Amino acid sequence: DSEYRVVVFGAGRVGKSSLVLRFLKDTFCESYVPTVEDFYCQNVEFVSYTLDGQLILCNKNSVCNLQIVDTAGSYSFPAMQRLNIAKGRAFIMVYSVTSRQTLEQLESTWQTIREIKGSLDNVPLMLVGNKCDEMEARELTVEEGKEQARHWSSSFIETSAKANYNVKKLFRMLLACLLAMVIAN
Ligand code: GDP
Ligand code: MG
DSSP states (O other): OOTTEEEEEEOTTSSHHHHHHHHHHOOOOSSOOOOSOEEEEEEEEOOOEEETTEEEOOOTTOEEEEEEEEOOSSOSOHHHHHHHHHHOSEEEEEEETTOHHHHHTHHHHHHHHHHHHSOSTTOOEEEEEEOTTOTTTOOSOHHHHHHHHHHTTOEEEEOBTTTTBSHHHHHHHHHHHHHHHHHHO
16 A cells, blocks of 8 residues: 655755655764665654645544655666656655755656656645755755746755754655645545
């Protein structure tokens, strides 16, 4: 059952694994360990999440089985990306605010998601500008991230896995969208 499967995309080194590990285990590692592909499964309690001021009420006693696919980032096998998109219900597209190129590299991922899902109307999408703690090295403003998100019909948030800034909020926002869609359908 892949009802709550979230797939994390983005170029290498933008902080995909760091965001997932910060959220699931509240850890952070300074050294870089390239990911092949990691799959996490965790029961998350159904609580009330607010989404654009809207309150979604869920049964307190139930849990959902959240699945997170942490991808390698660069795809030498496009078939693998396509399979992840086909099986995924929600998508996190991560770039680093210190590299304009990593935002541009998400364009083809977004195109592929749109192509495979047909319409993005029922697909929770989150554009994430990570490493916002890196003030000096910043190449992209918050406005540029928001603008791109508008263009891609996705939500937007800036995060820092290192400083533990907005990481919980990112996953809560995405879960809220996902729950709203599961409830509506
Ligand atoms: P991935 O390839 O996208 O999975 O990236 P990783 O999570 O492996 O992180 C790549 C490198 O960036 C590692 O050295 C991390 O310590 C570092 N990193 C990840 N998130 C942040 C962040 O929010 N701020 C800073 N300054 N560094 C980060
Ligand atoms: Mg990784």
